[in-house]
Amino acid sequence: MIGDEELLRRLRDEVGVPAGDDDRLAVKLTAAQRYVAAAIGDTKVEDELLADCIVACAADLFNMRDARLGVMQVSDTTVEPFRISTDPLRSVWPKLKAAGILTGGMVIA
Secondary structure (H helix, E strand, O other), X not given: OOOHHHHHHHHXXXXXXXXXXXXXXXXXXXXXXXHHHHHHOOOOOOHXXXXXXXXXXXXXXXXXXXXXXXXXXXXXOOOOEEEOXXXXXXXXXXXXXXXXXXXXXXXXX
């Protein structure tokens, strides 16, 4: 099992947050671990795949703050909204499927 410190480091790299803003990252990491655990249930998953899924989910959760109600502004010069999924596992389902792990991804609306 990959430790929390390593997951936190990977998440920090993924979202581009420098060291020092670990509180919010840790909260999102904890939530992501719970979401992913619930998604895979009792299925055995390799440590690296599990870590990748947790970090991807945590990054999505972290970035949702900039996309309230699933809409975010694409750039400073553009006011066109970009709609994103509010499913916290949206990046996890295809990773699990690609690894041959069939889960209930279609259950979440």
